[in-house]
Every structure is written in structure tokens, then in C-alpha cells.
Amino acid sequence: SLLPVSVLLFAFPSYERLDTEFAESWRAVLEQGAHPFKITEYDPSSHQAKMTFRLTVPLAARFLHLDRTGLLLLQALCGIILFYLSARLFLYLGLV
Numbered sequence: 760s761l762l763p764v765s766v767l768l769f770a771f772p773s774y775e776r777l778d779t780e781f782a783e784s785w786r787a788v789l790e791q792g793a794h795p796f797k798i799t800e801y802d803p804s805s806h807q808a809k810m811t812f813r814l815t816v817p818l819a820a821r822f823l824h825l826d827r828t829g830l831l832l833l834q835a836l837c838g839i840i841l842f843y844l845s846a847r848l849f850l851y852l853g854l855v
Contacts, residue, residue, distance in 0.1 A: 766842065784810050785827045792817035
């Protein structure tokens with residue numbers, strides 16, 4: 760069907776903004792991964808606070824020795840796997 764192809768081709772984030780406004784957020788994630796239990800003070804409504812509150816991504820970066828590019832590739836791979844498994848589940852349950 761065309762749905763998986765359209766999702767994979769048109770659902771990309773804006774990677775050109777990674778080095779501008781999101782650079783500080785990724786720096787915060789990598790810093791949190793280097794020191795996972797260090798309490799950092801960010802504005803509670805900031806993107807940095809939201810990304811470092813969850814320890815899964817910083818710990819994955821630390822244990823897998825990933826930088827920003829590696830984390831983005833891991834995120835993309837997990838998204839494709841999630842999409843594939845969801846499609847398999849829908850086919851198994853007869854919802855499609």
C-alpha cells in the first residue's frame with residue numbers, strides 16, 4: 760500500500776534546524792548522559808528540561824557511546840521498527 764511509503768517519505772523532522780535552535784537541547788542530553796544523576800537546573804518549560812527529565816535517551820547515549828547523529832539514527836531505526844510492528848499487529852488482529 761502507499762501509506763507506509765508516504766509516511767517514510769514525508770514524516771521527516773526539520774534537520775536543518777539541528778545546528779541552530781536545537782543545538783543547546785542536544786548538548787543538554789549529552790551532558791546528562793555523561794552525568795546521569797547530576798541535578799541540572801533548566802527553565803521547567805524549556806526543551807532542555809523536557810529532554811533531560813527522561814533518562815532513557817541520555818543513558819542510551821552513554822551506554823552505546825552515541826553522539827547527536829547516533830541518537831538521531833537510533834531514533835529513526837526505532838521509529839521504523841515501531842511502524843513495522845504496528846502494521847504486523849493490525850494485520851494479525853484483522854483491523855486492516
